[in-house]
Amino acid sequence: MSLDYKDKKVISIGIMSELTGLSERQIRYYEERKLVFPERSKGGTRKFSFADVERLVEIANKMEDGMQTFEIRKQEVKKSDVRDKMLRGQLNAAFKMRK
Amino acid sequence: MSLDYKDKKVISIGIMSELTGLSERQIRYYEERKLVFPERSKGGTRKFSFADVERLVEIANKMEDGMQTFEIRKQEVKKSDVRDKMLRGQLNAAFKMRK
DNA sequence: CGTGTAAGGAATTCTGACACG
DNA sequence: CGTGTAAGGAATTCTGACACG
Numbered sequence: 397m398s399l400d401y402k403d404k405k406v407i408s409i410g411i412m413s414e415l416t417g418l419s420e421r422q423i424r425y426y427e428e429r430k431l432v433f434p435e436r437s438k439g440g441t442r443k444f445s446f447a448d449v450e451r452l453v454e455i456a457n458k459m460e461d462g463m464q465t466f467e468i469r470k471q472e473v474k475k476s477d478v479r480d481k482m483l484r485g486q487l488n489a490a491f492k493m494r495k
Numbered sequence: 496m497s498l499d500y501k502d503k504k505v506i507s508i509g510i511m512s513e514l515t516g517l518s519e520r521q522i523r524y525y526e527e528r529k530l531v532f533p534e535r536s537k538g539g540t541r542k543f544s545f546a547d548v549e550r551l552v553e554i555a556n557k558m559e560d561g562m563q564t565f566e567i568r569k570q571e572v573k574k575s576d577v578r579d580k581m582l583r584g585q586l587n588a589a590f591k592m593r594k
Numbered sequence: 595c596g597t598g599t600a601a602g603g604a605a606t607t608c609t610g611a612c613a614c615g
Numbered sequence: 616c617g618t619g620t621a622a623g624g625a626a627t628t629c630t631g632a633c634a635c636g
Binding site: 408421438439459465 | 619625
């Protein structure tokens with residue numbers, strides 16, 4: 397019932413900073429580099445989800461491993477790419493079975 | 496792993512107002528009447544959980560039914576009372592079985 | 595009793611920029 | 616490249632009070 401709390405964008409950047417251990421500056425920068433996508437209130441304040449908390453923690457780990465933001469972004473793109481290909485593969489398989 | 500997101504106090508009163516449909520005034524008043532228990536940031540701003548969202552929606556329904564805040568509070572107390580008694584009952588039963 | 599509102603102040607957040615490297 | 620910081624302003628939140636009822 398109702399999309400999970402995990403994906404509701406309701407957390408301000410100050411709380412995010414506490415939850416992730418990252419500075420607000422870092423979080424804003426990762427948004428600039430298209431690694432997270434907060435929503436905005438009417439006034440313009442950022443709103444994050446718990447899913448974003450998890451994502452940022454992962455990003456923080458990769459940064460510690462010396463990875464650069466563009467590499468992390470590439471990796472994410474690749475992942476969804478793989479997912480796309482797998483989906484297409486399954487769809488193809490399904491169609492073939494119907495022949 | 497880690498206590499559920501549902502109970503994490505991370506939502507500001509403005510967002511709470513949007514999520515519940517209640518005014519900030521109402522939410523603060525219900526806190527004053529001991530119906531919800533937000534945490535506070537260092538600066539003093541309130542922080543609520545998704546569980547609080549659910550609780551406030553229930554409270555709103557009861558208010559619409561003409562119930563008064565003290566009655567709602569009494570009802571909640573009674574509920575935990577019942578739970579206590581049930582627990583005690585089960586504990587007693589368990590002890591008797593050991594005799 | 596429950597809620598709206600104006601009031602003044604404090605905490606929070608925002609952006610663009612400079613700095614270091 | 617990634618992040619800290621000072622700067623000025625805007626959005627958000629806080630409390631105590633008056634009002635109505």
